[in-house]
Amino acid sequence: MIEFTLWDIVRNLLLATRWTVLLSLAAFVGGGLVGMAVLFLRISKHKWSRRLASGYIALFQGTPLLMQLFLMFFGLPMLGLRIEPWTAAVLGLTFFASAYLAEIWRSGVDALPLGQWDAGASLGLHYLQELRLIILPQAFSITRAPTVGFLVQLIKSTALTSIIGFEELVRTSNAINNATFEPFKVYGLVALIFFLMCFPLTQYARSLEKRAAGH
């Protein structure tokens, strides 16, 4: 039997943390892009686009992320796509994040006074120009704190991809635990690593919130 020192455990966990970080970033960027598309539909002038986007958001906010990941993992192969845990994890988390980010940014758009739209229109701006130059920059700026807060939630959510077989921090820790039989130490360290990633972001979100409230 191989002996594991504390350093062996920590080193292997840290190596796996790279994948957690990479997955979080990929899902955040992907979710941001898809979320923008959902946002456009959500604030569109057409009733059916708005309904479609609301339905999409309600669907992802009303079902467990674990189920969404399972449906990706087992559903995409039915469409003839060869899929690996990484692909299912990125796609699943991307769609999950897009629903939440669209809803967060929509609240920012809603918070702006209607006069902003009128002012844009009176300057002769086209709808898309209005969005790009006037509405979205302000909406993003006032929703910065919840956006960072959601990033924390997303990082924590990557833990679920271990269940569909993606080799990130939690799956690696399960393997290490099976070899060392030291669950207290191993899962304690995993919690610590997640805490070190999330806590600074939480504090950052809090400071943004305070700054926003100070206005």
Place this chain on the structure above:
Amino acid sequence: MAFGWLPGAVGDIAHGAATTILLIAVTTLAGTLLSILGAAGRRNGPALLKRAIACYVEVMRNTPFLVQLFFIFFGLPSLGIRLDPILAAMLAMTLNMAAYTIEIVGAGLDAVPGGQTEAALALGLRPRQVFIKIVLPQALKIIYPALTSQIVIMMLESAVVSQIAVRELTYEADMLQARTFRSFETYFVVTLVYLAMSMALRRLLVTGGRRALGAGVS
């Protein structure tokens, strides 16, 4: 897509859903109670308790629920605390939810005007009576919508406890798909069950809250 397996699986799905409902019912009650105590302790307790509660909230909010669950179920036995899967799940869910609801309840307590406490004290009520009869009901009414959302989120998060073999809805789905080889269809149906449950739970909480806490609860 084939759903021929579905009629034979209804019993299992219903059984799993019932366990999920049991989990969330226990968590809601225990979690709310714990968060009231936590929020009150964080405001009026001794300095050490205040700091301990603040630490607890930060640790729980900045680590994944799955890791907390594994820590409680696999880690605590090395300290001599061995729990049934379902008890471990209830404990993990309660502790996790309380970390979020302590902040929510605390915000509600802060939002009740100080004059309410002063008026109640002037009427000769003891501090504990003031808290239970005057401040807490008003605070709960203010934060009720946020509490509702948190309960629904927790219900969805409970899918994870299938990983320590609690026989709730997701666990039954895992078993079903292993038997039928219809993974996508099984998870599709169970996802719809979750969707219906979260919608029903939200509606139930809103109507129930309106009845218990009076008008103004949305």
